[in-house]
Amino acid sequence: MAQTVIQQAPARVIPKNKKKKLKVLWSQRALLIMSVPLLLYAILFRYVPIYGWAIAFQDYKPGKRSIFTGQEWVGFDNFVKLFTGLMGERFIRAFINTIGQSLLTLVVSTIGAIILALMMNEVRSLIFKRIVQNITYMPHFLSWIIVTGMVSVALALPSSGGFINSLLMSLHIISEPVLFLSEPSYFWGVVAGSNLWKELGWNTILYMAAMTAISPDLYEAASIDGAGRYRKMWSITLPSIRPTIIILLIMNTGWIMSTNFEIPYFLGNGLVAETAETIDVFVLRYGYQLGNYSLAVVAGIFKTIVAIILVGLANFISGRLGEETLV
Amino acid sequence: MSTIESTARPAMAAKRADREVGPAKGIHPDRFLFPIINTTLLVLLSLAMLYPLVNTLAISFNDGLDAVKGGITIWPREFSLKNYSVVFHMYTIYQAFFMSVLKTVVIVLTNLFFTAMLAYAISRKEFIWRRPITLVFVLTMYFDAGLIPNYLLIRDLHMINTFQAYWVPNIISAFNLIVIRTFMKSIPDSLTESAQIDGAGHFRIWWKIVMPLCKPTLAVIALFVAVGSWNGWLDTLLYNSGKQWLSTLQYELQKLLASAMNAGTNSGGMASGAAIAGSGGQVTTPIALRSAITVVAAVPIMLIYPFLQRYFVSGMMIGGVKE
Numbered sequence: 097m098a099q100t101v102i103q104q105a106p107a108r109v110i111p112k113n114k115k116k117k118l119k120v121l122w123s124q125r126a127l128l129i130m131s132v133p134l135l136l137y138a139i140l141f142r143y144v145p146i147y148g149w150a151i152a153f154q155d156y157k158p159g160k161r162s163i164f165t166g167q168e169w170v171g172f173d174n175f176v177k178l179f180t181g182l183m184g185e186r187f188i189r190a191f192i193n194t195i196g197q198s199l200l201t202l203v204v205s206t207i208g209a210i211i212l213a214l215m216m217n218e219v220r221s222l223i224f225k226r227i228v229q230n231i232t233y234m235p236h237f238l239s240w241i242i243v244t245g246m247v248s249v250a251l252a253l254p255s256s257g258g259f260i261n262s263l264l265m266s267l268h269i270i271s272e273p274v275l276f277l278s279e280p281s282y283f284w285g286v287v288a289g290s291n292l293w294k295e296l297g298w299n300t301i302l303y304m305a306a307m308t309a310i311s312p313d314l315y316e317a318a319s320i321d322g323a324g325r326y327r328k329m330w331s332i333t334l335p336s337i338r339p340t341i342i343i344l345l346i347m348n349t350g351w352i353m354s355t356n357f358e359i360p361y362f363l364g365n366g367l368v369a370e371t372a373e374t375i376d377v378f379v380l381r382y383g384y385q386l387g388n389y390s391l392a393v394v395a396g397i398f399k400t401i402v403a404i405i406l407v408g409l410a411n412f413i414s415g416r417l418g419e420e421t422l423v
Numbered sequence: 424m425s426t427i428e429s430t431a432r433p434a435m436a437a438k439r440a441d442r443e444v445g446p447a448k449g450i451h452p453d454r455f456l457f458p459i460i461n462t463t464l465l466v467l468l469s470l471a472m473l474y475p476l477v478n479t480l481a482i483s484f485n486d487g488l489d490a491v492k493g494g495i496t497i498w499p500r501e502f503s504l505k506n507y508s509v510v511f512h513m514y515t516i517y518q519a520f521f522m523s524v525l526k527t528v529v530i531v532l533t534n535l536f537f538t539a540m541l542a543y544a545i546s547r548k549e550f551i552w553r554r555p556i557t558l559v560f561v562l563t564m565y566f567d568a569g570l571i572p573n574y575l576l577i578r579d580l581h582m583i584n585t586f587q588a589y590w591v592p593n594i595i596s597a598f599n600l601i602v603i604r605t606f607m608k609s610i611p612d613s614l615t616e617s618a619q620i621d622g623a624g625h626f627r628i629w630w631k632i633v634m635p636l637c638k639p640t641l642a643v644i645a646l647f648v649a650v651g652s653w654n655g656w657l658d659t660l661l662y663n664s665g666k667q668w669l670s671t672l673q674y675e676l677q678k679l680l681a682s683a684m685n686a687g688t689n690s691g692g693m694a695s696g697a698a699i700a701g702s703g704g705q706v707t708t709p710i711a712l713r714s715a716i717t718v719v720a721a722v723p724i725m726l727i728y729p730f731l732q733r734y735f736v737s738g739m740m741i742g743g744v745k746e
């Protein structure tokens with residue numbers, strides 16, 4: 097008897113709630129009109145393409161138009177093929193290169209941007225500050241195609257206009273020109289260095305914006321307590337921009353699997369392929385251009401799953417440590 | 424201007440305080456040494472940022488065959504307009520330039536309109552579907568079906584080799600959505616409430632009240648989208664490389680760069696010295712020609728940049744990416 101009462105009670109409540117909810121939705125119909133078509137759009141263009149993942153389990157022939165008819169299903173054969181044997185070596189190498197290039201870039205860019213933001217924050221002359229800001233933002237607006245072209249010139253031999261070699265030689269740091277783009281052990285550094293040049297100034301914007309929000313009272317109080325310039329940077333400025341640093345780190349963690357594409361694609365010649373080739377380049381070269389769609393899709397699936405795990409993990413760890421989280 | 428002032432305020436206040444307390448602690452070598460070192464480093468950094476740009480400009484105005492010898496720094500050695508003459512004689516360049524402009528304008532307009540409209544909806548606290556919709560879009564920042572599945576979708580929608588393949592897949596960008604939404608949330612409720620009492624609907628409030636207030640953020644987002652579209656070339660390679668009239672400036676540049684790179688691989692990673700005969704009867708080399716096209720491709724973006732520059736810091740507060 098008691099049980100039936102308990103069961104009945106929610107049964108009566110639900111339709112009431114539903115009605116109420118529908119009523120609320122009706123009153124918000126303008127907001128629904130604004131958002132639901134775009135939601136459907138996002139589902140079509142961002143999530144529906146998952147049907148293409150079916151190719152991973154097929155021996156896909158691009159010539160036949162449809163995915164679902166006329167293709168041979170092969171189970172997990174493509175996964176086995178991608179992770180074992182010669183192809184496996186090549187793919188795992190691409191995976192390591194992706195992670196290596198990204199991590200090095202992420203660390204160098206983050207530290208560089210924070211230091212530059214701290215330096216700019218100490219500049220008193222507004223005109224000088226504005227000039228430095230404008231100059232350092234500029235490379236961000238060039239396309240990667242243009243930048244890779246410039247990098248290939250900058251790192252060439254002095255006789256072909258390679259001014260980095262010329263500079264290092266005139267400073268007596270090196271005695272002979274270095275072939276930066278033919279030596280595999282330099283390639284990750286080339287990627288990180290190019291990224292640093294292009295995005296350093298731009299990356300400071302968010303930190304500078306966060307620094308504007310710091311109350312001047314904090315600095316004044318610290319000065320009265322006898323804190324010097326570096327002490328104030330360390331104990332006031334850095335802790336104040338910590339939420340920004342952490343949010344950016346979490347967001348970037350998810351993008352570790354999608355490194356810059358153009359540098360390895362254009363500068364990764366045969367001599368440096370062992371450290372240059374990333375997953376994205378692998379997918380474009382071996383998948384799209386040579387028609388190995390199935391293997392490329394498997395590589396893409398792997399990439400997406402790792403990216404989601406990474407960003408989830410970063411978000412979770414950050415939450416556990418009591419820091420900012422993304423969602 | 425106001426943003427730069429407010430950025431500087433803490434530092435200046437700190438220094439003022441420094442000066443007041445200073446004498447009690449004796450002489451600080453730090454107080455004059457630090458600004459000197461700091462300024463010197465910032466000047467050096469600015470030079471490092473500028474040099475490659477100036478160098479490219481110098482090479483583009485230098486005689487092609489002479490440029491191959493290297494050694495050009497910030498000024499052309501043998502001044503010549505030949506490279507530009509070859510570039511402007513390529514019949515593809517005008518059409519590619521036009522397509523780049525058209526593509527960028529259409530993407531900026533559609534993307535800004537739809538992203539801002541959605542941002543308004545999910546910025547309203549009373550909207551009960553706000554959280555799930557936000558989540559669907561935030562996930563798209565990290566969830567990517569992959570290059571080939573995306574290609575197959577575009578193919579199955581019959582958009583290969585059409586202008587639609589450029590803008591239709593790009594009308595919403597999740598990151599920009601969050602930035603605009605965060606800004607809209609910071610607008611005081613009192614402004615929209617009074618309009619609501621006067622009987623204005625959501626569309627009216629969005630277009631007449633909220634959008635004008637978002638101008639700085641929208642300006643920055645417009646620049647982001649424009650830069651992304653202008654500089655993008657993969658969409659042309661993947662979807663629209665079959666039709667010459669759909670080719671863009673960056674794609675043409677990429678083709679030229681790729682051929683220069685391939686030629687250069689044999690000679691140790693440098694652009695080759697092989698001469699190119701332009702259709703105008705002029706002779707130049709890949710390295711010089713590339714510099715000229717680089718300048719042509721970079722100038723339009725560099726021209727709109729100063730107008731939007733002042734919004735950068737104010738338009739980019741990200742503190743509220745968090746839901």
